Amino acid sequence: MGPIVLDLSLRRSACLALAALLVAAGPAASQVEDPAALAEAARDARQAQLEDVARAIALTDERLAELRSEIDALDQDRGTLNQTLIDTGKRVQALETRIGETETRINALVRSEDAIRASLLAQRDVLGEVLAALQRIGRRPPPAILVRPEDALASVHSAILLGAVVPDLRKAADKLASDLNQLVSLKNELARERDRMQEDASKLAEDRARVEFLIAERQGKRDASAAQLAEQERRAGALAEQATSLKDLIARMEKEVAAAARAKAEAEAAAAKRKEAAEIARTTTPPKSLGESDRLSPSVSFADARGLLPLPASGRITRRYAEDDGLGSRSEGISIATRPNAQVNSPSDGWIVYAGPFRSYGKLLIINAGDGYHVLLAGMDQINVELGQFVLAGEPVAMMASPKLASAGAVDIVSTQPVLYIEFRKDGNSIDPAPWWAATDDEKVGG
Missing domain, CATH: 2.70.70.10 (Glucose Permease (Domain IIA))
Structure with a gap:
């Protein structure tokens, strides 16, 4: 039963790896374009999406009205306006720093994702060999000694072959399955980082609006005509x-x-x-x-x-x-x-x-x-x-x-x-x- 159980385990790992390859390859797997050009185009598209996250944040008229009311409710003395403006300015800079750090982490994750995708695409031939070998083993399983004693020699030969081949097949299938798990983990982390960036971008938009209102309020108090x-x-x-x-x-x-x-x-x-x-x-x-x-x-x-x-x-x-x-x-x-x-x-x-x-x-x-x-x-x-x-x-x-x-x-x-x-x-x-x-x-x- 040992070889049969091992066979099933390998099949499961290989199927997971095949899914990884299909997920990683996407539409590019069916194209004959230069892989480097495809990767560069994908990176450019992701970078554009990243920049759009902060740029696309727009405050509603209702929220702008609330911010305007918030400024109007402040004590209108010089010290309060100045301190509020300075405090808001510090928050804006802190948010800009955090968004920049998030972008750096996202870019690092994207580079790791690209590397894994390239690795999976490079292992397409290996995956094909793993699946083909498993199919051959499935069609011609090793004979059972207790049922047909006369096939004992064939059984020994099969055991020798499996002992030599299966470790390599398992290693290849496990490597592919590991890449799949890592790719899924990277995608989850990317999603969390993008959510964090979008939240900070929303806060940044609000504080920038506060700065604009405070500047307008301060300028209105200027003496010069x-x-x-x-x-x-x-x-x-x-x-x-x-x-x-x-x-x-x-x-x-x-x-x-x-x-x-x-x-x-x-x-x-x-x-x-x-x-x-x-x-x-x-x-x-x-x-x-x-x-x-x-x-x-x-x-x-x-x-x-x-x-x-x-x-x-x-x-x-x-x-x-x-x-x-x-x-x-x-x-x-x-x-x-x-x-x-x-x-x-x-x-x-x-x-x-x-x-x-x-x-x-x-x-x-x-x-x-x-x-x-x-x-x-x-x-x-x-x-x-x-x-x-x-x-x-x-x-x-x-x-x-x-x-x-x-x-x-x-x-x-x-x-x-x-x-x-x-x-x-x-x-x-x-x-x-x-x-x-x-x-x-x-x-x-x-x-």
């Missing part, structure tokens, strides 16, 4: 066309545009006030935070904010300060590859002295952080702040582009992924921003 702002933006655009460098642009803006000049004066006054307070207190204790959310000027000087500033976007640092920029020079800032349409937060307190396009930098944002320091952000697609406006560290100020709009130029190498460029300047010269980043944020983004 629309006509005055439009005239200053027009003047800023003209100066940007005339400027020969970033240093020249900043100097022209703070001299010839009223909002930027006022921002410079406020930054100088705030710095003088801090120095006077520090002289009275005579303390050298390093600050533990940047201050309360209702502040109208930096509570901490930029020089003392080392180790406190949040990175403006979640993503992967692709180039650090002083590294080769690929154009024969050294980078004067850092570059972060972000998700499409990623949110950009202000890395520091300060006043907006420029917000608009500038040469090959794309959309450029310049923040006067006081004490001769300026922070530059470039590569965005949409800017949500105005000239002369005071912004807080962590406050949403812009949005990145979709992949098809990602710019390169002086900012970074050509890429299908949006790239945010960040530069710190002191008295017109670029400096290494690394000492200023909060340790947790720097570790989160990685290098």
